[in-house]
Amino acid sequence: MSFEQIATEDKQRALAELTEVKSLFASRGWFPGTSGNLSIRVGDYKPDEFHFAITASGKDKSLSTSEDFLFVDQAGKPCETTRLKPSAETLIHCEIYRQTGAGAIFHIHSVFNSIVSELFWERKSIPVDGVELIKAFNIWDEEAHIDIPIVSNFAHIPSIVPEVTERLDPRIPGIMLRKHGIYAWGANAFEAKRHLEAFEFLFEYVYRWELLQRKA
């Protein structure tokens, strides 16, 4: 399916959802210093052909303007002529869509996610044991244990992608970039938001729990 074949309503829905989520996350202080990026997929999906709307790079994401989003293809190339630049991290979105077929991907930076990625960097994953909010990931085992993967962060974004490819865990709808931020995804915007909120809760929990253990 080409970009032109995708229904206008589908594209408008994606932009409306992105606008709503962006404003909500901004109200929570989740885009400090222009950080973070959001995307929602549109149209049919094949691992080698898909399209998505994504935040434009370097914008103040607490503001709402007519130049907040653009559409790109599976290679991260704009689908229409525009002076906007897609997020500098678009290739990470491309890779996550390629591997998971997700419908939405949200990325934010926070103090808790950055600290825990460093606390657990040596084991390359953030362990979470038996916390109820693991159920937000549709993992319903009693006393579930999960490991949230942490990958290296590089200024050169294409260098991050191979480790994302390697470490993506089909059970866990997220991946943490070391001292950078969390990527969370889901079948749609509602699910990606639920996952992101759960990750952020768990990161704060893990941080505070770790501190209590170290003091004891």
Ligand SMILES: CSCCC(=O)C(=O)COP(=O)(O)O
């Ligand atoms: C000032 S934040 C550094 C870039 C970053 O990590 C980020 O999430 C925002 O980049 P974008 O190009 O999507 O605005």
Ligand SMILES: [Zn+2]
């Ligand atoms: Zn980032």
